[in-house]
Amino acid sequence: MLSTDKIKNVLKLALSTGGDFAEVFVEDTIRKTIVLTSGKVETVNGGQDYGIGIRICKGLKSMYGYTSDDSLESLLATTKKIATALGKISDTEHINLNLIENPFENAHTVVQVPNSVQSSYKISKLKEAHRGATEYSPEITQVDVRLMEVDQKVQIANSTGLLTHDRRVRTRVAVEAVASKGEDKQTGFIAPGALAGFEFVEGLDLYKLGQEAAKTAVTMLNAQYCPAGRMPVAIENGFGGVIFHEACGHSLEATSVAPGKSVFTGKLGQQIANEKVTAIDDGTIANAWGSINIDDEGNRGQKNVLIENGILKSYMIDMFNGRRMNMSSTGSGRRESYRYAPTSRMTNTYIANGNDDNDEIIKSIKYGLYAKKMGGGSVNAVTGEFNFAVVEGYIINNGKIDYPVRGASLIGTGPEVLMNIDMVGTNLEQAQGMCGSASGLVPTNVGQPLIRVSEITVGGR
Amino acid sequence: MELVFKKAKEAGFEACELYQVENTTTNVETSHGEIEQHEISGSNTMAFRGLYNGKIGYSYTQKYDEDSILQLIADAKESAILVENDDKEFIYCGGTTYAQLNQYDNTIDTLGSDEVIDIVMGLDKMVADSMDDLKMVNSYFEAETVKVNISNSHGLNLTHCNTKFMAYTMPIIPNGDELVNGFDYKINTAFNKLDMQQIVNCAIANTRRKLNCVSIPTGKYTVVLENLTMAQFLSCMRAGFFADKKQEGKSKLINSIEKQIASTCVNIMDNPHLESSPASKVFDDEGVATYKKHIVENGIFKGFLYNLKTAAKDGVQTTGNASKAGVKAPIKIDTTNLYVDKGDMEFDELITKADNGILITDLAGLHSGANDVTGDFSLAARGILIENGKLTKNVHQITVAGNFYEMLNNIIAVGNDLTFRAAMGSPSVLISQLSIAGE
Numbered sequence: 001m002l003s004t005d006k007i008k009n010v011l012k013l014a015l016s017t018g019g020d021f022a023e024v025f026v027e028d029t030i031r032k033t034i035v036l037t038s039g040k041v042e043t044v045n046g047g048q049d050y051g052i053g054i055r056i057c058k059g060l061k062s063m064y065g066y067t068s069d070d071s072l073e074s075l076l077a078t079t080k081k082i083a084t085a086l087g088k089i090s091d092t093e094h095i096n097l098n099l100i101e102n103p104f105e106n107a108h109t110v111v112q113v114p115n116s117v118q119s120s121y122k123i124s125k126l127k128e129a130h131r132g133a134t135e136y137s138p139e140i141t142q143v144d145v146r147l148m149e150v151d152q153k154v155q156i157a158n159s160t161g162l163l164t165h166d167r168r169v170r171t172r173v174a175v176e177a178v179a180s181k182g183e184d185k186q187t188g189f190i191a192p193g194a195l196a197g198f199e200f201v202e203g204l205d206l207y208k209l210g211q212e213a214a215k216t217a218v219t220m221l222n223a224q225y226c227p228a229g230r231m232p233v234a235i236e237n238g239f240g241g242v243i244f245h246e247a248c249g250h251s252l253e254a255t256s257v258a259p260g261k262s263v264f265t266g267k268l269g270q271q272i273a274n275e276k277v278t279a280i281d282d283g284t285i286a287n288a289w290g291s292i293n294i295d296d297e298g299n300r301g302q303k304n305v306l307i308e309n310g311i312l313k314s315y316m317i318d319m320f321n322g323r324r325m326n327m328s329s330t331g332s333g334r335r336e337s338y339r340y341a342p343t344s345r346m347t348n349t350y351i352a353n354g355n356d357d358n359d360e361i362i363k364s365i366k367y368g369l370y371a372k373k374m375g376g377g378s379v380n381a382v383t384g385e386f387n388f389a390v391v392e393g394y395i396i397n398n399g400k401i402d403y404p405v406r407g408a409s410l411i412g413t414g415p416e417v418l419m420n421i422d423m424v425g426t427n428l429e430q431a432q433g434m435c436g437s438a439s440g441l442v443p444t445n446v447g448q449p450l451i452r453v454s455e456i457t458v459g460g461r
Numbered sequence: 462m463e464l465v466f467k468k469a470k471e472a473g474f475e476a477c478e479l480y481q482v483e484n485t486t487t488n489v490e491t492s493h494g495e496i497e498q499h500e501i502s503g504s505n506t507m508a509f510r511g512l513y514n515g516k517i518g519y520s521y522t523q524k525y526d527e528d529s530i531l532q533l534i535a536d537a538k539e540s541a542i543l544v545e546n547d548d549k550e551f552i553y554c555g556g557t558t559y560a561q562l563n564q565y566d567n568t569i570d571t572l573g574s575d576e577v578i579d580i581v582m583g584l585d586k587m588v589a590d591s592m593d594d595l596k597m598v599n600s601y602f603e604a605e606t607v608k609v610n611i612s613n614s615h616g617l618n619l620t621h622c623n624t625k626f627m628a629y630t631m632p633i634i635p636n637g638d639e640l641v642n643g644f645d646y647k648i649n650t651a652f653n654k655l656d657m658q659q660i661v662n663c664a665i666a667n668t669r670r671k672l673n674c675v676s677i678p679t680g681k682y683t684v685v686l687e688n689l690t691m692a693q694f695l696s697c698m699r700a701g702f703f704a705d706k707k708q709e710g711k712s713k714l715i716n717s718i719e720k721q722i723a724s725t726c727v728n729i730m731d732n733p734h735l736e737s738s739p740a741s742k743v744f745d746d747e748g749v750a751t752y753k754k755h756i757v758e759n760g761i762f763k764g765f766l767y768n769l770k771t772a773a774k775d776g777v778q779t780t781g782n783a784s785k786a787g788v789k790a791p792i793k794i795d796t797t798n799l800y801v802d803k804g805d806m807e808f809d810e811l812i813t814k815a816d817n818g819i820l821i822t823d824l825a826g827l828h829s830g831a832n833d834v835t836g837d838f839s840l841a842a843r844g845i846l847i848e849n850g851k852l853t854k855n856v857h858q859i860t861v862a863g864n865f866y867e868m869l870n871n872i873i874a875v876g877n878d879l880t881f882r883a884a885m886g887s888p889s890v891l892i893s894q895l896s897i898a899g900e
């Protein structure tokens with residue numbers, strides 16, 4: 001991490017060309033990934049990312065530069081390049097910077113940091129997942145298990161006097177199983193993670209995790225293709241929440257809202273969803289995958305109610321886009337690494353529990369799709385058009401889950417699907433993902449209870 | 462470098478390699494007719510790979526002091542000790558000759574902040590001048606220099622340097638009460654080969670296609686996949702051509718070598734020597750010389766793509782397709798510039814021949830709705846209806862579903878409009894049937 005004097009020197013130079021805000025973001029990250037293929041360690045790869053990102057804002061302009069060389073010469077050279085793009089360097093003697101370390105209580109206790117546990121022990125745990133998957137069925141022909149560990153230390157300072165630091169330890173296990181019958185192959189995937197150390201893995205039943213990935217692969221191997229058309233769909237909890245993430249979440253980020261590129265720009269206080277829908281972005285959940293103590297601009301993580309009973313209550317706002325919106329940060333400024341300027345991003349985003357009975361939701365559908373497990377998706381924030389994949393689906397006939405179907409996808413537009421969520425169940429659960437956007441890949445949770453969408457286009461054949 | 466090799470030898474490594482990437486980037490993005498974000502950066506990453514007791518260990522660092530170098534070697538050693546896979550591993554001994562490829566355009570030395578800002582403001586202005594109904598436009602320009610060096614303890618020392626220029630623009634216009642956007646971007650190693658007016662024209666055309674869209678009934682349609690949409694399909698299914706995927710039981714082509722896997726009019730190429738593409742390379746990520754090859758020739762699958770390890774396992778020669786997904790990643794396999802070679806049919810003839818069906822112009826959700834193990838896909842799409850051999854109405858809110866390998870066999874004709882975007886390319890192709898979900 002950098003000394004206060006070094007940071008002051010950089011910030012002063014950064015403000016010497018008329019900038020009204022300057023920021024230094026220092027990152028020192030150790031990563032390690034262990035990959036098991038067919039139950040044997042295939043690769044162990046890791047290393048250290050280290051660098052400094054410097055940002056200068058002037059009104060609605062933002063300048064960004066980074067370097068992995070932390071010498072004062074290199075930092076000042078990087079700063080000078082971006083500062084001079086704003087104007088000529090003038091005297092900085094009058095700039096008075098008083099950086100005061102701003103401590104906070106760590107809300108996400110880590111018990112076992114990655115390097116405190118022997119790799120051989122970690123591998124022995126991963127092998128349980130491999131065993132679980134292979135023992136599920138003779139149709140399982142290939143299993144990959146991986147453990148991803150990240151230990152990120154950050155230091156953030158800015159010209160408002162902020163000086164803070166944080167350590168984020170994240171741990172995730174992923175199991176992918178392939179089931180084969182003749183030339184036909186299907187896959188199953190599961191990947192739980194947390195803002196925690198290896199104690200998170202200790203708390204998992206890895207054998208069961210392997211079985212679960214295998215179950216999806218085998219079920220889909222024996223499934224027919226999903227029929228195409230418009231129909232009602234029941235979307236299960238956990239990763240099902242990706243529908244809200246894509247259909248609405250991205251369009252509520254200030255990155256799209258501030259420049260007027262979002263379908264939800266200017267709609268605060270208006271009804272944008274069915275009254276059954278309450279949606280929350282909560283960065284404060286203890287040890288959750290998408291949680292933060294502070295965001296990557298140094299602001300405390302918050303619980304933000306985005307939609308309450310269908311009414312739009314809040315956007316997710318970073319400091320820069322907040323300028324255009326005349327609104328303050330909601331603790332949503334995030335970035336993958338020092339190589340990215342921060343922007344507004346989600347943390348743990350979910351639809352809250354409703355009061356519809358889960359069995360009643362299935363019973364209410366005469367003919368439709370039960371989307372048990374979801375894959376990823378994407379959205380065009382301008383038009384609100386989204387898509388996402390159903391990795392384990394079933395046809396519902398006369399209120400009963402009938403037979404499995406493969407190859408389904410769901411498409412629609414955010415505003416339409418939000419109004420069509422007409423039943424919300426009671427089994428809220430969250431699941432983990434990596435969300436890609438302007439500031440790179442960041443860990444986020446999605447979540448929801450079982451919901452019903454009255455009508456949506458199902459892709460299939 | 463010598464220090465690393467010396468310390469690695471002392472630590473017990475039989476052979477080792479340093480893979481270093483140095484890059485400098487300048488980029489600018491506009492919003493509301495002004496510069497919104499401007500970035501100037503440089504970084505340097507060193508990745509180490511070493512053979513210890515026949516196993517390969519990996520590590521990387523962005524810190525270059527002696528402590529970090531010692532840590533780099535210690536991490537790689539621990540990594541090698543943990544590996545259980547018994548496949549024979551290699552650090553390449555060299556001994557081949559390499560193609561010549563000039564991919565460094567020294568125009569980059571004259572592009573300071575002012576020049577880069579002028580370019581991107583110019584894109585904004587060209588769009589504004591051609592669209593009366595423009596609501597907003599975002600443009601982006603990037604100039605990057607990348608220097609890759611692979612050196613190893615066998616004495617191999619290879620360097621490749623290239624420039625990369627990218628220009629992007631996205632107009633946003635009203636469509637009734639709503640907004641629609643379109644975009645285009647091009648990437649080239651030579652600045653003067655980026656045709657800014659063409660990028661603007663394509664972005665405008667792409668945006669106009671999203672106006673006044675209709676829905677169409679669910680059913681089976683004859684489909685023309687426009688060039689870049691076919692390229693996207695090929696790119697997202699390409700893992701089926703990789704030897705490591707075959708060896709892991711994750712390729713459907715396992716029993717298909719020298720067999721017909723596509724219509725006879727289909728040729729699929731991997732060409733590492735396209736001067737205009739930043740994805741080109743004269744040596745692969747293990748230092749092996751690369752060469753142009755047919756993956757599919759007249760519909761026949763010519764064989765898998767290999768690196769040293771997978772080739773040794775199958776008792777064949779590497780195809781020079783060793784690849785790291787980024788400097789920090791382990792050695793895997795990948796294509797370089799992957800494309801369907803052009804056929805002889807004019808685009809208009811493809812439409813005429815389709816008679817009634819749909820031209821697919823945009824795809825979304827390829828990272829999630831397409832399975833590269835099975836070839837199955839179900840994707841969000843847009844298109845233009847084909848009625849009586851003519852393009853008629855713009856279509857939105859549909860999905861297109863099928864299986865990539867079945868689709869290769871159902872290609873009736875290949876167009877002559879081969880177009881590249883980044884490291885993928887294709888002409889437009891006519892396909893007998895795909896499932897479309899709409900109303």
